[in-house]
Every structure is written in structure tokens, then in C-alpha cells.
Amino acid sequence: MSSGIMQRTNIPNSDLPDAVSPNSAVNLVWLAPSLLALAWFWANISAVKWLLSSFVEIPTLYKIVIGFLIVALVVRSIGNSDRPPRFSPNFVLRRYPLLLMFGAGICSIALQYIIDIKQVTVLLFILGTYGLCGLLVEQNFWQKNLPVAGLLACILPFNSQFNSGLGLPARVLTAEVVEQLLSMLHVAAISSYDIIVLENGIAHVDVPCSGIKTLLVGTLFLLAATWLEGRKLSLRWVAVGAANLLLLVSANTARVAVLVLVSEVFKQPKIAEIIHVPLGIVGLVCACFVTWLMLQRVPKFHPQKTSGISAKPNSEILENHPLAKPGIIAAVTVLAVMAQLSHVETSKMAIAPLRLPEYIKSDSIPLNASEQKFFGNYPDTQTQKIRFVADNLRGSMLTVASTSWQTYHAPELCFVASGIPVNRIEKKQFTPSVTARWLSLKNNQLSAVYWLQSAQLTTDNFLSRIGSDLTKKNHNWVLVSILFDSSLQAENPEVKELASNVYDTVKKSLQGEINEN
Numbered sequence: 001m002s003s004g005i006m007q008r009t010n011i012p013n014s015d016l017p018d019a020v021s022p023n024s025a026v027n028l029v030w031l032a033p034s035l036l037a038l039a040w041f042w043a044n045i046s047a048v049k050w051l052l053s054s055f056v057e058i059p060t061l062y063k064i065v066i067g068f069l070i071v072a073l074v075v076r077s078i079g080n081s082d083r084p085p086r087f088s089p090n091f092v093l094r095r096y097p098l099l100l101m102f103g104a105g106i107c108s109i110a111l112q113y114i115i116d117i118k119q120v121t122v123l124l125f126i127l128g129t130y131g132l133c134g135l136l137v138e139q140n141f142w143q144k145n146l147p148v149a150g151l152l153a154c155i156l157p158f159n160s161q162f163n164s165g166l167g168l169p170a171r172v173l174t175a176e177v178v179e180q181l182l183s184m185l186h187v188a189a190i191s192s193y194d195i196i197v198l199e200n201g202i203a204h205v206d207v208p209c210s211g212i213k214t215l216l217v218g219t220l221f222l223l224a225a226t227w228l229e230g231r232k233l234s235l236r237w238v239a240v241g242a243a244n245l246l247l248l249v250s251a252n253t254a255r256v257a258v259l260v261l262v263s264e265v266f267k268q269p270k271i272a273e274i275i276h277v278p279l280g281i282v283g284l285v286c287a288c289f290v291t292w293l294m295l296q297r298v299p300k301f302h303p304q305k306t307s308g309i310s311a312k313p314n315s316e317i318l319e320n321h322p323l324a325k326p327g328i329i330a331a332v333t334v335l336a337v338m339a340q341l342s343h344v345e346t347s348k349m350a351i352a353p354l355r356l357p358e359y360i361k362s363d364s365i366p367l368n369a370s371e372q373k374f375f376g377n378y379p380d381t382q383t384q385k386i387r388f389v390a391d392n393l394r395g396s397m398l399t400v401a402s403t404s405w406q407t408y409h410a411p412e413l414c415f416v417a418s419g420i421p422v423n424r425i426e427k428k429q430f431t432p433s434v435t436a437r438w439l440s441l442k443n444n445q446l447s448a449v450y451w452l453q454s455a456q457l458t459t460d461n462f463l464s465r466i467g468s469d470l471t472k473k474n475h476n477w478v479l480v481s482i483l484f485d486s487s488l489q490a491e492n493p494e495v496k497e498l499a500s501n502v503y504d505t506v507k508k509s510l511q512g513e514i515n516e517n
Contacts, residue, residue: 032091032325032326032329033091033135033136035329036091036132036135036328036329036332037132039329039332039333039335039336040101040105040128040129040132040332040336042333042336042339042340043105043109043332043335043336043338043339044105044108044121044125044128044129044339045339046112046118046121046339047108047118047121047122047124047125048125050118050121050122051122051125051156051157054157066155066156069155070152074148091135091136091325092135093135093324093325093328094134094135094139096131096134096143097131097132097133097134097135097142098131098135098328099131100127100128100130100131100134101128101129101131101132101134101135101332102128102131102331102332102335103128103131104124104125104127104128104131105124105128105332105335105339106335107124108121108124108125108128108339109335109338109339111124112339114470115466115469115470116404116406117406118157119157120157122153122156122157123153123154123157124153126149126152126153126156126157127149127150127153130142130146130149130153140303143233143301144230144301144303145227146233147223147224147226147227147233148227150223151220151223151224151227154216154219154220154223155220169462169463169466170211170212171410172192172461172462172463173463174211174252174253174256175192175256176192177253178192178253178256178257178260179192181253181257182257182260182261187260187261187265197412197422197423197424197425211248211249211252211253214248214251214252214280214283214284215245215248215249217284218244218245218247218248218284218287218288218291219241219244219245219248221288221291221292222240222241222244222288222291222295225291225292225295226295226298229295229300230300230301231295231298231299231300231301232298232299232300232301232302233301234298234299236297236298236299237295237298240291240294240295240297240298243291243294244287244291244294247286247287247290247291248283248284248287250287251283251284251286251287252280252283254283255279255280255283258275258279259272259275259276259279262275351382351401351476351478351509351510351512352508352509352512353384353509354384354399354505354506354509355505355508355509356388356501356502356505357501357505359390359391360388360389360390360498360501361388361389361390362386362387362388362389362397363386363387364384364385364386365385365386365387365396366385367383367385368418370414370417371383371385371398371414374409375400375407378402378404378406378407380402380403381400381401381402381407382400382401382402383398383399383400383401384398384399385397385398385399390494390498391494392494393484393488393494393495393498394484394485394486395482395483395484395485396482396483397480397481397482397483397502398411398479398480398481399478399479399480399481399506400478400479400481401476401477401478401509402476402477402479403475403476403477404469405462405465405466405468405469405477408452408462408465408479410462411439411448411450411479411481412425412439414481415439415441415448415483420441420442420446421441421442421443422439422440422441423440423441423442423443423444424439424440425437425438425439425440426438426490427460428449428490430449430490430495430496430499430500431496431499431500431503433458433500433503434451434458434499434500434503435451435458435459435460436449436450436451436460436499437449437450437451437460438490440487441483444487445486445487446483446484446485446486446487447484447486447487447488447490448481448482448483448484449481449482449484449490449495449499450479450480450481450482451479451480451503452464452465452477452478452479452480453477453478453479453480453503453506453507453510454468454476454477454478454510455476455507455510455511458503465477476510478506478509478510480502480503480506482498482499482502
């Protein structure tokens with residue numbers, strides 16, 4: 001009798017060693033996901049730092065709006081679920097979360113090495129982090145709310161410094177495409193420089209109408225519609241997303257082309273100014289409507305019946321393999337090491353101070369508030385601003401020396417932001433070595449010139465400057481921007497002499513030599 005009672009009251013074996021207490025066992029269970037999370041955040045430490053620092057610069061009201069939006073998205077995601085999401089420290093190696101995490105990590109490292117755009121790096125970090133979460137939460141909840149992760153990934157990185165990373169190349173590319181389209185219509189005397197001036201002259205803003213914001217809004221619309229309608233992320237959805245991007249780019253390109261035709265061909269600048277904003281809104285709305293129609297062909301997401309976090313074994317990879325989880329942690333650690341190595345500078349910005357010829361009398365002047373704010377984001381950048389007198393020429397000159405193309409803001413945009421309208425931009429050959437952009441400003445009352453210069457190359461094209469970063473050639477560059485106090489002709493001998501002397505001075509500076517004149 002006593003033995004039967006003993007059998008019925010016997011406590012089942014817990015499979016824990018005698019020396020291991022329940023608390024220590026719990027700690028060991030959380031060890032693997034903790035190591036994985038630490039390795040992942042170490043691999044993306046630069047993205048985390050940039051994201052946190054960017055919030056310092058944005059207005060408090062914007063912070064409140066972003067915080068409210070994040071909370072609303074999370075609450076709605078949880079509220080729409082059949083049951084509250086459950087987290088498990090015993091993470092499951094699911095195929096799609098792992099692909100998202102490792103794909104985002106590898107792409108981030110590759111892009112940082114090729115062309116470092118912080119906003120894109122942060123976007124990939126957020127998506128990869130959601131992939132990491134997919135190892136710890138139920139699969140249905142993770143798949144259903146993947147569009148929410150996309151929304152946050154698009155919103156959070158682009159709250160500040162948006163156009164400094166992507167706006168400049170997009171703006172120049174848009175102008176080049178429009179130029180080619182107009183040439184097919186046999187519209188002569190229209191260059192990409194005129195198109196850029198026309199955009200800024202109509203917009204009256206300090207950032208270019210590059211279409212980047214239109215792309216962002218259109219992408220947010222697609223993700224929000226996908227989430228609200230419960231559409232399944234599949235190859236068909238990817239095709240809709242690609243079509244959406246194409247529609248948005250085409251709408252912006254068509255807008256710029258129409259503005260050029262109305263203002264320059266039909267000589268109706270007032271009408272072009274009036275229709276500038278409505279054209280952008282109409283193009284965005286039309287693109288979003290067509291995208292929504294295509295989205296209706298994407299099947300809805302149907303949750304599969306599961307009873308727990310790891311209830312669907314066929315979604316696992318390397319199931320029951322003893323080295324699977326340590327191997328994943330080791331792989332993420334390798335990514336972290338590679339990420340840190342990609343941040344090692346191959347060469348430092350090291351140029352000698354500019355020493356202009358004696359006939360150019362100059363005095364240093366401080367940067368204005370907007371210049372200080374912009375260049376303050378790039379501590380390795382060397383700037384020098386002067387007032388000069390050279391025979392009959394008077395004006396100011398700004399030089400910006402940097403190793404990154406993102407440091408540069410097109411001077412015509414700075415002029416527009418300062419209240420100096422740009423009337424025309426032309427490409428001029430001042431000397432065999434100096435090809436520059438010549439600007440007519442303030443109803444042809446002022447003139448300006450600028451170019452980009454390295455030790456081996458001089459160009460007026462920002463795309464060439466960006467290309468040098470892609471090929472890792474000509475690491476040190478200087479942007480030279482000269483604003484004259486009067487209207488001048490580019491063919492003026494004194495202007496050409498000044499440009500030649502400044503070019504020689506910058507070249508010696510890049511080579512580490514000091515002009516002793």
C-alpha cells in the first residue's frame with residue numbers, strides 16, 4: 001500500500017542535474033537568445049547610434065507623432081491577433097526570419113563598403129531586427145505583421161537629413177532622364193542644368209524635388225494597405241511593389257517634364273509655378289490608386305492552425321541539430337566582426353591649408369547658421385570660407401574638403417535657400433583643367449561658379465563625384481564654390497585667371513604642398 005502511494009506521489013524527473021537550480025536553468029535558457037541579440041546589435045552598432053542621434057535633431061512635436069504612431073501600430077497589431085503574442089527564449093530556426101535577418105545584415109555590410117547611406121543602413125537594421133524577432137514569436141503573428149515592420153523601417157530612418165543622403169543623386173538622375181525624354185521630342189536648348197534650376201525656381205524650397213519623398217509616401221501607402229487588408233507577402237506582392245516604385249518614379253519624371261515644357265517651351269512660367277504642387281499630388285494619388293488596384297489581385301493572408309511557437313516543425317531548418325543554434329550565433333558574430341572592419345578608414349582626410357596667391361587678398365569669415373548645422377553632421381569635413389578681392393573681382397569663396405560625397409550640398413540649393421534665385425546654370429570650360437558650372441543669379445545681378453576637384457580629376461558633375469566613392473578612387477575631394485558680388489561673363493580673363501589660381505592652390509593642398517607665394 002505504501003509503495004503504491006509512493007508511486008502515485010512520485011515527482012516526475014525534470015531532466016535537470018542535481019547541481020542546477022530552477023533559476024539557473026532559466027538563465028541558461030535565455031543565454032542563447034541573449035547572445036544572438038548582443039551579436040546582432042553589435043553588428044549594427046553604427047545604425048543604432050545614428051538612429052538615436054537623429055532623434056535629437058528633430059522637433060519635439062515630430063518625436064511625439066512618431067512615438068504615437070509606433071504605439072498605435074503595435075497596439076493594433078496585438079489587438080488584431082487571435083491571442084496575445086507569446087515570446088519564447090527557446091528560439092526556433094525558421095527559414096524566412098533567418099533569411100530576412102541574414103539578408104539584411106549582409107546587404108547592410110555590402111552597402112556600407114560600396115556607398116554608405118545611413119538611412120538605408122538603418123532601414124536594413126530594422127528589418128533584420130524584425131527577422132530576429134521571428135525566431136522568438138509565433139509564426140502567424142510574425143508573418144501577419146511583417147508590413148508593420150516595413151512601415152517602421154521606412155518611417156524611422158527618414159525623420160532627419162533625408163535629402164542629404166539620397167536627394168542629390170536622385171535629383172541629378174531625374175534631370176538627366178528628363179533631358180533625354182525632351183530630346184526625343186526634339187526640344188532643343190534644354191539641358192539637365194536648366195531642368196534643375198527650373199525645379200528649384202518653382203518650388204521655392206531649400207531641398208530639391210527629387211521624388212524621394214514621393215517614393216517614401218507611395219511605399220508607406222503600399223505597406224499600410226497591405227497590412228490593413230491583410231494581404232499576403234509573396235512573389236506576387238513583390239511584383240506589385242516593383243510596379244509601385246516604377247509608377248512613382250514615372251509620375252515624378254513626367255511632372256518635371258511637364259513643368260519644363262510649360263515654362264520653357266510654351267513660355268508660361270506663372271502657370272508652371274501654379275501647377276507645380278498639384279502635379280505632384282495628382283501623380284502620387286494616381287500611382288497609389290493603380291497600386292491599390294493591383295494589390296487586390298494579391299491573396300489575403302490566412303493564418304495556419306498552430307498550438308504554440310514551435311508547433312510547425314516543417315518551418316524549421318536544421319531541426320534537432322545540436323550545433324544549429326550555436327552556429328547561427330557564430331554566423332551573426334562573424335557578421336559583426338565584418339561590420340566593424342568595414343568601418344576602418346582606409347585613409348584619413350589630410351590636406352594642407354589653402355594658401356592663395358598674394359594678389360588675392362582674403363579674410364576668413366564664419367559659416368552661417370545653416371552651413372554650421374549641415375557640416376556639423378560630418379566632423380571629418382574641413383571647411384574654409386573667405387571674402388576676397390582679386391584686382392577687379394570681389395566676392396566670397398567656400399571650400400569643402402571631405403572623403404564622402406554626402407558631405408556636399410549643391411551650391412545652387414544653398415543660394416535658393418538664402419533667398420538668391422538661380423536664373424541659369426551652364427557648363428563652362430575655364431581652363432584645360434577646370435570644367436565648372438557657371439551660375440547667373442538674382443535676375444542676372446550676381447554670378448557664381450563651382451566645381452569638384454581631387455588630386456587626379458576635376459568635374460562639375462556630382463554623379464562623377466559619387467562614382468569615385470563607388471570605385472574607391474580619388475578618396476579626398478574639395479568642392480570649390482565662388483560667389484561674385486556682381487554680374488560677370490564666364491569668358492572674362494580675370495575670372496579665368498582666378499579659377500586657374502584657385503585650382504592650382506587646391507591641387508597643391510590635396511598633394512600636401514603649401515604654396516609659399
